[in-house]
Amino acid sequence: MTASPNLMSNLLTILIFLPLAGAFALFFLPKENGRAIKHFTLLVTLVEFLLSIPVLTNFDGATAAMQFTQKFAWIPQFGISYNVGVDGISLWLLMLTTFIMPIAVLSTYAAIEKHVKEFMIFMLLLEVGMVGVFLAIDLFLFYIFWELVLIPMYFLIGVWGGERRIYAAVKFFIYTFLGSVLMLVAILALYFYNYKVTGVYTTELSALYNLNIPVKMQFWMFLAFGLAFAFKVPMFPFHTWLPDAHVEAPTAGSVILAAVLLKMGTYGFLRLAMPLFPVATFDLMPFVTALAVIGIIYGALVAMVQKDIKKLVAYSSVSHLGFVMLGLFALNIEGIEGGILQMINHGISTGALFLGVGIIYERSHTRQIADFGGIAKIVPLFTLIFMIVTFSSIGLPGMNGFVGEFLIMLGAFKTSQTATVFAASGVILAAVYMLWMAQRVLFGKLTNAHKLHLTDMNLREIAYMAPLVLFIFWIGIYPQPFLRKMDASVNAFVVQIHAKRQAAIAATPAGETLLARYFDVRK
Amino acid sequence: MEPILFTLFGAIAVGGALLVVTRKNPMSAAISLILSLFAVAALFVLRQAHFLAAIQVIVYAGAVVVLFIFVIMLINVPENRLPVEKLTVYRLLGVVAAGLLMIEGAVASRNFSAPAAAVNEAGSVEAVGRALFTDYLLAFEVTSVLLLAAVVGATVLAKKKI
């Protein structure tokens, strides 16, 4: 690749703002011409994806430093700068976002008929926010993008959703917004604390990482940040917005929601909550781990008894994201790499599941499991792909889900054996709910054929499912390229938080309890 | 001399004001308003603000109140359709609150004292005119715009059909 150095240094900025330019350009397309609008959006997202490939190929996996950084002052009075960069942690999430967007757009070709222009503008705005979140290395900038994501998704659900779309959209918005507000408070507190200590106003992450925040303060800030991210992930018991949002959202919305938006929560933990507040991270680890494990089992159990396929997949997300959280909070390389990989895996597998549900929903206009049965006979190709995706979601070796889950549980096992034992039972339950669903939808006697109007996948659908299936196998069989790119960053991350924690322990008087540290309770 | 005249015109102004807020018939209230305004104009004279006193009479008594009277006659609400107003707790509370504000105003102005050698020419036509066309020229011009807007607005609002 002979990209000019100029392009390289501006690449991330281009990636962030290209969709914005696309959205702006969409204003000038006639709204009657839905086809053209769809094609144009697809083109924009494809170009975005192609532009993100140089980031991947030129990314140096040997260093933990931020790469492709670009920085200029934005509000210098407050020390706020436009500052973007990518490292081994955000790299794959960026790639996932740019990869999943064209697929999501392609999936709307038949599904979205009304207000196509507005839909596509929101899709592109959403991409701006998502890419921005993963690339921002300035706290303020991060927050801006973080909030920016909410608005388009709110409209995607609220305008193009199902019957209870308004309820779902408002619930989604308020739920996640509540968390964001808490985070904003913590950001301000951190900002002023940093000023107090260093005398400099800055929101730059690299500067804030170096702070030695008092443990008590860490505790509360971690809670504030953590809550914001936990809402987004979503962790048990803050998950109830997810099934509603997923069920009501249009297919493309569900795909993006599952594939990328949820990852923003886990990414937030990794980028902000954990490295900024390492001591609190360690001290609250058992608590988070417990919630993660509860989420795994709870999500699986509740998914098992759902009657709506989309809701089932939504609850399965709760379970899978529980695995991701378990891995991240294993706080060792295996767990965190597994966690990051599992974020990607979940994006691919669950995204594909939602696409699959969308394919049959477009034809039959029902998502009730009971309405289907035996459709394998009339849609064999769909069945094949859906089963591949199902098994990927179950975590069958040779497919992507296994590598992630295995690393996660391997890592978590070192940290907490009990948690892992329970988490591993989630593996059993995953097989139960996915296969039960597959059986009831795909297999058995074909009873409802005339009502369902099912036809097998068309070329367009094959075109967007095929890359997902490819990656399902690629990550499953040869995950090395994926793992190697994140090695250095994850290594540095683990070393850093462990070192900080050790320092904090050394600074703590012997015999002081956790409670004492946080609540000034002396024995 | 000033205290006597002040007391006299002050009493007329307050009395007229009281009549304004207590009359049931708007026409009586309007007439009482003229009384009060004239008394205030007299007070302005007492403070050597001749220009403002003149304006007070011309603009207020001459224009504004006349406008009121015109409107009263124009819409000509029959006596029996005037709002019935009884003494309620809410009204009393309003009186109490206004009284409190008055007391607070009195307390606040208690310590106000003028500089010893005050030039009492500030309110003269010349002084006001000079200030108006130098320092406050922009404000003056903007005022004219405001009045124009009011004229247009009033016309548009009061028209039956636009």
Place this chain on the structure above:
Amino acid sequence: MVGPLSNIHEYLWLILAFPLAGVVLNGIIALVAERPLLLPADDHGHDDHGHGGHGDEHGAHHETPGYRKLVAFIAPAMIFAAFVVALLSVIQLAQMPAESRTVVQTLFTWIQSGGLSVSVALQLDPLSSVMILVVTGVGFLIHVYSVGYMSHEPAFARFFFYLNLFMFSMLTLVLGSSYLLMFVGWEGVGLCSYLLIGFWYEKDSASTAGKKAFVVNRVGDFGFLLAMFLVFWNFGTLNYTDVMARIPALQHSGILTAGLATAITLLMFVGATGKSAQIPLYIWLPDAMEGPTPVSALIHAATMVTAGVYMVARSNALFMLAPFTMGTVAVIGAATAIFAASMGICQKDIKRVLAYSTVSQLGYMFLACGVGAFTAGVFHLMTHAFFKALLFLGSGSVIHAMSGEQDMMKMGSLRKHTPITFYTMFIGTLAIAGIPGLAGFFSKDEILWKAYSSSHGSPVLWAVAAVAAGTTAFYMFRLIFLTFFGASRIDKEVEKHVHESPFSMTIPLMVLAVLSICGGWIGVPAALGGLNHFEKWLEPIFEGGHKAAAVATEALSHGATAAVHGAAAHHDPMEFILMGASVAVALFGIAIAYYLYMVRPEKPAKIAEANPNLYRLVYNKYFVDELYEWLIIRRIVNGSVWLWQMFDVQFIDAMVNGVAKTVRSAGDETRKIQTGVVGNYAFSILLGAVFIVGYLIWR
């Protein structure tokens, strides 16, 4: 050897590559050629052609499409190629010195993260060589058989796609050089088992059985996974060779205690009970008979279900360190053997009898492992693969002849119609019953003897196993008598079509029959004057375990290993007595079967009538399925519904909505301040002014 094949071990990967090529080719054919077939243009595709094996009633043979011929060639050919490579590899392995008979071929690094580094690497050693020969050999025969058996199946290519995928997974399982790769194969065969059991997915019972198999296997995998984690965090590796090599050091440093070994091995054994259908996870295997019969033969008799035994044998060094686990394995094995055998007595479905028999025989293998006689376990694994595959294929041939009928009560006198099937099956039955001279006798007898004589064994285990052997002989001969002898109870309509199967099916039967006779001769025990090549072949694998156990018991190397070998070499007269006893028990079982089903055929029904409750209990498999259903599944489902409806919706969501409602109603109340009357607003302003001025004055 010379030439390009001078070192066949460099081509080990071919053993996997051939079946994989089959998978790809058959998959493409299935997608391209068969997909349009499945799409119903109109309703004519809707009639019930679910059972491929008995499509005769469809009448006239259509011209076999070309792609079917292609599939019929590719699938067995690939397996045969793999078999050839496997055979050559093993021959070369045998030429190497006994101590160095471990060949590892690393293909590429699979997962590397932190301390974990797992390569995709193949390991050929005596144990895996036995396994690959059995898997590819028997697998090839069954592929050939399937070509005939499935000839009427519309989804012909899909079937072989699955079957080749299974071979690939199974070979990964046995050839993988680390626990993780074993797990890959382990889950892979589970997947294929799921797909093949549910092959006729339109039958609800089939897809349910497939799902059940997968889920129950997953329960076992749960244990396997945890065992792997324990191994990794204590040994720092998942490779067999490294794990084995590190045992002494870890024992020395006190990390590898009996407790840890027990934990690891018990968890592994949980995995084994799932895969190899032992108590309490055996329940999926009988249901797995919903799959096509060749599948039952290949997966649910000869190969996949023995994976648990392979795993235990593979980890023998760890198991030997955990006496408690050994005891558990032995007891579970013995209990499964007798329990499953008793369930086999009353079954009417010919395949279900064989299924319970398989469970029972697997119990023997675990019993062997549990008493430390891993060689005997693996030996029985091999002979069982021969005769059980034979029996299943034979039953398939019977079913084929009977146009899909599986109920033995509707058979009888088939001997005349299907002589080849009869004779081969009869040989298989003799073998499983433990008649001296046939394969089953040697392996089973060795297990019985070890159950008695080994330091881990006991007379009780022997007695249980012997009774189970007698029971086995009884129900297997019951099967033979009911099916092939006596008066015909066949439907008149069906009887017209009864015929011997084509050669593609009978030849594999004959080959397997030969193997069922001779297969045991390589392991004739020394007591009978044999050389027991088999034990010598596997010795390098199992001596590690004995050494480790010896270290654990502080009785240092030479004494203990000598003792173990001494026991094998020592000719105990007891061995002959017990041998005789077990043969007698088997003959007794056969005699009872003869009496009940040949001499007095009306008697069994009477016995059943006389003990209705007992009969119901046994016939319904002790209601274990129902117990699980009631005790576990119903609880979990109801609990989940509760969690969803009550906890999720009524509690969490109610709280969320409650907050929203509170805010809303608060707004509802406060908006009433807005009266719309100007004076009231003015009053608020006035009040505000009062307060602000008041504050400014008196602050």
Place this chain on the structure above:
Amino acid sequence: MMEPSAYLILSGILFAIGAVGVVARKNALIILMSVELMLNGVNVAFVAVGSYLGDPTGGIFAFMVMTVAAAEAAVGLSILIAIYRLKETIDITELSVLKW
């Protein structure tokens, strides 16, 4: 010479009386007149303080207030006329469209 506070207190009284009229009356015409009263009260304060300080600004402010008062009266009364045409009432308690 008069104490300046006397003017200020008078101003306060006029303002308060006007305020009472605004708050307590229902007749829209009277409310508008009361507003004029309040403005007048304020004017008294402006003029008095301006003259005591010898600063013409007080007068200027009073002048501005008067202008605004005139404009306000004109617009307010025309609104009143429009409302009366529409609703046939000048009772502000009946003009509560903005309620809730």
